[in-house]
Amino acid sequence: MIDLKFYVASIVAVFLALALGVLLGSVIVGQQGMPISEKLIKSIEADIEKVRVENQLLSQENQEIKKFLNEVYPFLIKNRLSGEKIGLVYFDSGAEEMVRETKRFLEKASAKVGLIEFDIQAFRTSDLTFTAQILGFEPASETSFSAAVNSLFSKLTTLTADMPMILEKTDFLKLKDFGIKDLPFSYLVFFLPPRQEEIYQLAEANLSSKQTVVVVDREVESLKLNLPNFKSTMIFGIETIPGKI
Numbered sequence: 001m002i003d004l005k006f007y008v009a010s011i012v013a014v015f016l017a018l019a020l021g022v023l024l025g026s027v028i029v030g031q032q033g034m035p036i037s038e039k040l041i042k043s044i045e046a047d048i049e050k051v052r053v054e055n056q057l058l059s060q061e062n063q064e065i066k067k068f069l070n071e072v073y074p075f076l077i078k079n080r081l082s083g084e085k086i087g088l089v090y091f092d093s094g095a096e097e098m099v100r101e102t103k104r105f106l107e108k109a110s111a112k113v114g115l116i117e118f119d120i121q122a123f124r125t126s127d128l129t130f131t132a133q134i135l136g137f138e139p140a141s142e143t144s145f146s147a148a149v150n151s152l153f154s155k156l157t158t159l160t161a162d163m164p165m166i167l168e169k170t171d172f173l174k175l176k177d178f179g180i181k182d183l184p185f186s187y188l189v190f191f192l193p194p195r196q197e198e199i200y201q202l203a204e205a206n207l208s209s210k211q212t213v214v215v216v217d218r219e220v221e222s223l224k225l226n227l228p229n230f231k232s233t234m235i236f237g238i239e240t241i242p243g244k245i
Helices: 004-032 036-077 093-108 120-125 128-135 141-156 163-169 196-204 218-223
Strands: 085-090 112-118 173-176 187-191 212-215 233-235 238-241
Touching: 085 093, 093 112, 093 187, 112 141, 120 141, 128 141, 128 163, 141 163, 141 196, 163 173
Parallel strands: 085 112, 085 187, 187 212
Antiparallel strands: 112 173, 212 238, 233 238
C-alpha cells in the first residue's frame, strides 16, 4: 500500500533544501559583492601571474648561472685530468651525441679522450666461436657478452700486443678519435646499454673498480644493479659511478 504522506514529506523536504540553498547563496553573493565563480577566476588568474613572474626570475637566474659556468668553469677544471687517457664506451649509436658532449667536457679538463663503440647487435650475429678464440674466453652463449666485455676492456687498459688484430677482426668494436699507439686507457667510462638484458650482463662483468666509471641513467636506477659499491655523483649533469672523473 502506497503511503501518500511519505511522498508529500519527501517533496516538502526537497523544496526546503532548495530554498535554503538559494538563501545561503544570496547571502554569500551579497557579502562578497560578486559571483563566486567570478571571484574564483580572478584568484586563479592572480596565482598564474605570480607563478609566471617567479618563473621569469628563475629563468633569468639560470641564464646568469649558465653564463658564469661557461665563462669560468673551463678555468676551474683545466689540467685536472692532464695526462689521463679516457675511453668512453657506449653500446647504442643513439647515445653518441651524449658521449661526444661528455668527451668535450673531459677535454676541457685536459684529458685525452677516445670513443669505443660496442655494437651489441653485430656482436650477437658474429661467429661466437671465432670471437671467443681471438678474445680468449669460453664460447658459452649465455655469458658471452660479459666474457667479451671482460676480455676487451682489460686489454684496453693494459699494454697488449694483440689489440690491433682484435680491432681489425671484430666488426662489432670501433675505436674512434684515438690511435692504437696511444693505448692503454687510464679509465673507461661506460654508458649503459639500452636493453635491461645487456645491462644485467654488463653488471656481471668483472671490471676493475679502479679504472671503471659507469654512467647510470635515471630510468635504470630502479633496477638496483649489482654494480660495484660506488656512490653516485653528478658530472656535467650526468650521474656517474664512481665520481673519479
